[in-house]
Amino acid sequence: MSDEIRLDFQRPERIGFDEAILCARKSDAQLAVIMERVLERDGRSLLTRLEPEVFARIAPNYLEKLDYDPVSRTAYLNWAPPLDTGSAQIAVVSAGSSDMPQAAEAIRTLAYLGAPAKQFIDIGVAGLWRLLERVEELNTFPVIIAVAGMDGALPSVLGGLVPGVIICLPTSTGYGVSNGGETALHAALASCAPGLAVVNIDNGYGAACAAFRALNMIRRARTARD
Template sequence: MSDEIRLDFQRSERVGFDEAILCARKSDAQLAAIMDRVLARGARCLMTRLEPDVFARIAPDYLERLDYDPVSRTAYLNWSPPVDIGEAQIVVVSAGSSDMPQAAEVIRTLTYLGVPTQQFIDIGVAGLWRLLERVEELKRFPVIVAVAGMDGALPSVLGGLVPGVIICLPTSTGYGVSNGGETALHAALASCAPGLAVVNIDNGYGAACAAFRALNMIRRAASANR
């Protein structure tokens, strides 16, 4: 088991945030060994794609150190919420409530990283008025994560309305030719709205990390200019 697991405890020193543990396809024994190593160092970690049935098999000794959310399929190990994190500077905008699992993964990741977020749910372009009535609020956020499946139109519309950094998170939500999120992904990549950043289908963790990196650089630039 020791040769199978090599945790990167120095990652936060290099890039500003620590390693997350992708739980998918890991055995129960591997997950237990990982948690043991994290706890032995007095460290913390974010666990992603932790399915409810896998969480249900975790030994009781670990449960008091875990904060689990079944919607996002994430868990915080040995984590304490930060104090006084200030106002939200990242907003997560989801086209529909069917995109909640992916949006929740973004929010849970950013919460773990100590970044407050705001969320607008179900403001997709099929009812454009729902988005337009939020535009003035959205303009004040330096970073936006746009979560959309189906035809993936939301990020392109946002890209023509607001000035902030927009990170597109295509989701597998949709029917038929939506093709498990490929249509939304291609729409984001082919968008006529310039300057959009795009992550892979359903990759809420990746979208959150991109948003966190962008916000860190914005904060650093603002601090340097004071």
Template structure:
């Protein structure tokens, strides 16, 4: 009996497909999943370099693997809309947060959505953020990725009207390491209406953004212009 069952109807149910979480899976298990239907487009997350290199060459050649985010996809991602520009910005407090942010970027791209990355605008140099506020206010969704005390989501939450999705990261010294300090700080934020996902969960933040955009699309279809 197979050790896995792909959720082939997820896109029809909720608007985006299943991702293959590779951490904890053996090379043999990842290989079996990918070889079960080589023509099927699949998103893979947490595919570490050693595990990627251990996959059979015939499997690796089919994958678009990103060494920063440790994500990969088999097959072609969904096409981007022809006219509309990115509706999602992905903001990081520091460059150390980029791997988590890139996981969100790649997840969105696989699902047919472009995004704009704005890197290294943390509160330690607040002028860097203030230079981009007018730009950030144009996006429907802003994903904010921050470690340490994760103050950046609260600041952005008080400056922009769009949906703010916060991702605490495990970046930091001492009590900040592991990300719990950042998670607690965001949950206790005085900026109302911030959505929070789990520590280092760029994939989850992207899925939350997809739900927002899908809801907007459904609303636009149902309401006559």
């Protein structure tokens, strides 16, 4: 089967970052082939949606090559992100500990891409003071990822308070009419606060990529000054 896989190694040159490997629905054998392809070029890769039990099965063969985090279900293949040498440019804001996995997926992806993020949690609108006392600090971030499940009210409140790019990451937290994240998604899309941009439910990886696209353009503008 190893003939079957043709990875898109030219992607970074085209769009600024490389293809991640979505592990969901791939067999162990398929994952092994893909990782071999990466390693034989001494490349690096980010694995997402890597369930702990799948990791446990494939890990023995890649012990020194995989840096796995069970909360975000991500792994770095043949890669150790550099220590954070500058200040974070991206904030990841969430309401509570239920949305931790999705927020962690975004943060781990950003670290992989070389864009360390600062996390703000317990910023739920039901206890508004926790958000208000952080507004000044949030104003300094050019890009914010707003993670929210259930009613998804956080992005709307945030959108009226800060000027930066806001990437909404709706989560499947909740039950009943939360509809697996649909209500949070729709609330972000239909927000009364202008200029919110939204990614798919539970798509922490995608939120990070969207934030990284913005950061890349900001960096390009900074670089262009010289």
